[in-house]
Amino acid sequence: MKMKFLGLLTLCLLFALGSAGCAKKEVQSQPEPQPAYQEQVDQDQAAQEEQQQAEQQLQEAELARQREFEASLIELGTMVHFDFDKSELKPSARDILQRKADILKQYPDVTMVIEGYCDDRGTQEYNLALGERRARASYEFLVLLGVAPERLSIVSYGEENPIDPAQNETAWALNRRDQFRISY
Amino acid sequence: MLRFKWFFALLLAVVLQAVQAPTARALTIDIYGPGQRQVNVCLLAPVAVSAKPGAAPHLPDGAERLENLMRQDLSFLPFIKLMASSDILGSTSGATAKEIDFHALTLAQADLAVSTSWIDEGRDMGSLELRLFETFSGRRILGKAYANVQQEQLPLIADRFCSLVMQALTGKSAFFTSRLAYVKEVGHSKEIYTVGPQGRGQLRVTRLGGKNLSPAWSFDGRKLAFTVLTPLGHRLGIWDRATGRIDRKNLNCNTVISPAFLPDGHIAVALDLAGRTSIYLLSDTYEPSTALTSSRAIDVSPSFSSDGAKMAFASGRYGSPLIFLLDMKTKEVRRVTFKGKYNTSPSMSPDGRFIAYSSMLPEGHRIFVHDLATGRDTQVSFGPGNDEEPAFGPDGYFIAFSSSRSGVYQLYLTTRHGDAARRIPVEGPAFSPAWGDVDQLLVRGQ
Numbered sequence: 361m362k363m364k365f366l367g368l369l370t371l372c373l374l375f376a377l378g379s380a381g382c383a384k385k386e387v388q389s390q391p392e393p394q395p396a397y398q399e400q401v402d403q404d405q406a407a408q409e410e411q412q413q414a415e416q417q418l419q420e421a422e423l424a425r426q427r428e429f430e431a432s433l434i435e436l437g438t439m440v441h442f443d444f445d446k447s448e449l450k451p452s453a454r455d456i457l458q459r460k461a462d463i464l465k466q467y468p469d470v471t472m473v474i475e476g477y478c479d480d481r482g483t484q485e486y487n488l489a490l491g492e493r494r495a496r497a498s499y500e501f502l503v504l505l506g507v508a509p510e511r512l513s514i515v516s517y518g519e520e521n522p523i524d525p526a527q528n529e530t531a532w533a534l535n536r537r538d539q540f541r542i543s544y
Numbered sequence: 545m546l547r548f549k550w551f552f553a554l555l556l557a558v559v560l561q562a563v564q565a566p567t568a569r570a571l572t573i574d575i576y577g578p579g580q581r582q583v584n585v586c587l588l589a590p591v592a593v594s595a596k597p598g599a600a601p602h603l604p605d606g607a608e609r610l611e612n613l614m615r616q617d618l619s620f621l622p623f624i625k626l627m628a629s630s631d632i633l634g635s636t637s638g639a640t641a642k643e644i645d646f647h648a649l650t651l652a653q654a655d656l657a658v659s660t661s662w663i664d665e666g667r668d669m670g671s672l673e674l675r676l677f678e679t680f681s682g683r684r685i686l687g688k689a690y691a692n693v694q695q696e697q698l699p700l701i702a703d704r705f706c707s708l709v710m711q712a713l714t715g716k717s718a719f720f721t722s723r724l725a726y727v728k729e730v731g732h733s734k735e736i737y738t739v740g741p742q743g744r745g746q747l748r749v750t751r752l753g754g755k756n757l758s759p760a761w762s763f764d765g766r767k768l769a770f771t772v773l774t775p776l777g778h779r780l781g782i783w784d785r786a787t788g789r790i791d792r793k794n795l796n797c798n799t800v801i802s803p804a805f806l807p808d809g810h811i812a813v814a815l816d817l818a819g820r821t822s823i824y825l826l827s828d829t830y831e832p833s834t835a836l837t838s839s840r841a842i843d844v845s846p847s848f849s850s851d852g853a854k855m856a857f858a859s860g861r862y863g864s865p866l867i868f869l870l871d872m873k874t875k876e877v878r879r880v881t882f883k884g885k886y887n888t889s890p891s892m893s894p895d896g897r898f899i900a901y902s903s904m905l906p907e908g909h910r911i912f913v914h915d916l917a918t919g920r921d922t923q924v925s926f927g928p929g930n931d932e933e934p935a936f937g938p939d940g941y942f943i944a945f946s947s948s949r950s951g952v953y954q955l956y957l958t959t960r961h962g963d964a965a966r967r968i969p970v971e972g973p974a975f976s977p978a979w980g981d982v983d984q985l986l987v988r989g990q
Contacts (some may be wrong), residue, residue: 391821407609416850445886447865473775482931483888483902483909485758485802486858486865488771489814489821492799496819514798515777520734520755541775 412511414536432463433542436472440498442536445482447493449501453538457498460540461505471511473541479532480519491516573623573713583655583713585618585981586627586679587611588644589637590660595670604662606695613702617720621710622963628655639673641682649679656685658709658842669693673849674705676712685712699744718938723982725749725759725768726946726955727971736770736783741937741957741979742945743969749783754957756781761980762805763850768978769803769811779814785982793830802845807852812836814844823857836870837877845889849896856880856890856899867901867914880914883921886970887912889933893940894979898960900924900934900943911945913960923964931965938981944968946975 438460440453449457464470476495478487495514503509524531573581587866590611594601618624622860627923629636632687634648648771649657663671672693676686686708690701703720705893711717719741728737736749736759755773761808762768772779772792778800780793801814811826817835822843824832837843841860855870867880867890881887886904893899899914911934926929929948936943943960946953954966955977968977 481904482865482886484889485814485844486842486860488757488801489799489816489844492816493819493842494796496816512778515773515775516799517755517773520773 391447405419425446430469433470433544434469436460436463436470436542437540439537439539441533442494442538444479444532445489445490445534447497449497453498454501458505461502461507464502464507464511467544470542470544472543473511473513475516475539475541476514476516477521477535477537477539478519479535480522480525481532484518488504488516488518491518494538554862572715572937575776582623582625584625584627584653585656586629586632586649586652586654587615587618588657588659589629590662591637591639591643593639593661593663595663599666601662601664604664606669606693606698607660610672610698612703613699614658614706617702617706617742618709620719620966622959622961623713627652637673641677641684642684644677646677646679646682646815647728649902653654654679669695672701675702676709682900703740703742703744706927714941716939716941718981719942721874721982722938723761723765723980724898724935724944724955725761725978725980726970727757727759727975729975734975736768736781737970737974738980738982739968739970741942741968750781750791752781752792756949758802758976759838759978760802760804761978761982762809763807763981764809765980766806767809769805769813769978771800782830784790795826795830795832795938797832804846804848805909807850810848812855814842815845817861819961823855836872847890847892847899850894853897854892856892856901858888858890858901867899869899869916880916881912884912891934891936891943893936893960894938895940898936898940900936900945900960902932902934902945908948911943911958913943913962920922921974922960922962924958924960925956925965926962933976935977935979936960937979942979944977944979953986965966 435491438456440456474495476491478490492514499512499514502512522535524534545944547975573583588604588885590607592601592603615626618626626872632648632652633635638644639659644657645657647971650970659675661673672690674688675684677684682883707717707720710719722741723738724741725736725738727734733753734755734757734964736756737746738749739746749768752772753759757769757771757773759768767785767824768783770781772781777798777968780795780803782791795815797815797817798818799814801821803811803813805811805906812823813826814821815824815832817832817938818878820840822838823836825834825836827833837857839859839861841861845858848932853872855872857868858865859868864885865888867887868877870877880899884903887901890899890901897916902909903912903913908927909930909932910927911931913925914921925945927949931947934943934945943958945956947956953971954977955970955974956965957968
């Protein structure tokens with residue numbers, strides 16, 4: 361009987377001990393200590409991810425800049441138009457050129473050839489001179505707005521290379537223009 | 545060998561010329577008069593003559609071709625009306641005054657008759673004799689002989705003889721021996737060509753690509769100057785006829801427009817040296833030396849009289865382009881045109897009396913001729929479409945111009961009296977005729 365009691369006590373103790381051990385384990389929320397090399401790998405991964413993220417951000421920024429640059433180039437190519445036998449800049453043309461000047465200041469490596477064109481109602485030799493005056497009008501306005509003259513040049517095509525060869529007012533109005541050829 | 549034969553033919557022609565009838569002219573035409581008369585000309589049927597007595601002569605293969613070529617040539621002269629053989633009752637052949645039935649010709653109201661006789665020498669085409677007769681008196685006005693004729697010489701023979709016919713009638717002969725330079729559209733580019741005013745002997749001058757514009761002959765016919773339009777800007781092109789070489793000069797200007805030769809061989813050209821396009825004289829080394837015009841507006845298209853005393857040009861100094869005249873000695877500039885709002889492309893007659901120009905009317909551009917002596921402007925072209933870029937011939941009588949009357953720009957001929965325009969048969973779109981006093985024989989002989 362005495363032996364039975366001892367055995368039960370031991371079992372209880374063992375149970376008590378076992379329960380106590382379990383409770384302690386629950387309280388401890390700390391993870392078990394990891395081996396040293398595993399810790400290093402985790403650190404590298406994190407850094408890599410961070411770098412990738414940074415690179416991605418950079419690439420995105422670069423792409424955005426590229427897109428912005430391309431949009432600017434397209435905007436630089438916007439033509440300006442003139443009245444018949446005239447080389448004076450209209451208010452709408454001044455707005456377009458103002459925007460061009462801003463873009464050119466933003467991108468100092470961009471250079472521009474200003475090409476002057478006429479409709480074919482006049483005669484060729486006079487139109488070659490008129491085309492030059494039209495290109496010069498844009499050139500002088502851009503220089504006035506602070507664009508370095510050495511970044512700009514002028515070529516007059518007169519009535520050559522019409523956008524629309526038709527013989528009507530819409531076509532003539534399209535053909536009386538300054539066109540802008542961009543290099544960078 | 546061919547050259548020797550040709551020399552021989554010329555020598556024979558000179559000899560025949562020396563023995564021809566006295567050159568007192570009964571029938572002359574004043575091509576500069578206000579109302580020129582038209583003369584009826586009959587081309588007699590060609591006659592074959594045998595060089596060997598007793599042998600049956602044959603007409604060579606090219607006989608009909610020569611007749612057609614002469615017919616073509618003479619049809620360009622507005623003062624000549626070519627008669628058909630059906631207009632004449634009776635015989636329309638014969639070579640010499642004895643053989644020709646002048647009575648039949650005068651009855652049919654023929655004023656002049658051209659006889660052609662081929663001398664059958666048994667080989668090749670043989671020799672040829674061409675004669676021009678006045679039908680009323682039966683007098684021979686002209687006689688020419690050509691030995692050892694070759695097929696390829698026929699256009700030249702026709703041109704030379706018709707040139708002499710014109711000389712005999714009007715005192716001027718430059719038309720058939722002159723040459724036009726013009727701009728032809730070749731794909732997307734425009735290149736310079738030259739051609740006889742009847743559309744014969746077309747030669748390509750430039751193969752530069754891009755746009756080559758506004759050709760102008762030197763007065764001696766040795767050079768052509770033109771504008772070369774490149775993506776980098778305008779250049780001055782100079783073609784040397786003797787070497788065939790083309791120089792492209794960079795004058796460091798945005799505009800190099802409408803080059804024109806002075807009689808002394810220098811070039812005047814419109815440059816934008818001072819921020820506006822004005823006319824400058826170039827030195828021997830093609831450097832801008834003297835400003836010939838100065839205004840705040842556009843000055844372009846110089847054209848000189850053959851003595852170099854006057855220069856016509858177009859200027860926008862009064863708001864829109866008009867024609868002005870510069871006295872080269874006094875440097876005095878005076879306005880020439882007072883009618884029209886857009887007058888451009890002046891071309892001065894060699895004698896300095898007339899200026900042909902293009903005037904924009906509501907219905908399109910038309911060619912006008914201004915008489916500096918009377919101040920009168922006469923319209924000489926009547927469309928439809930646009931008639932532009934007139935060029936006076938070296939005789940001061942013919943005017944070449946470009947016109948879109950057929951839908952595409954082509955070259956046409958009229959006279960300063962406004963005779964019916966005649967198309968110069970060149971293929972494809974053609975622009976900017978420039979007339980040079982060039983001996984075609986020299987050009988074709990190259």
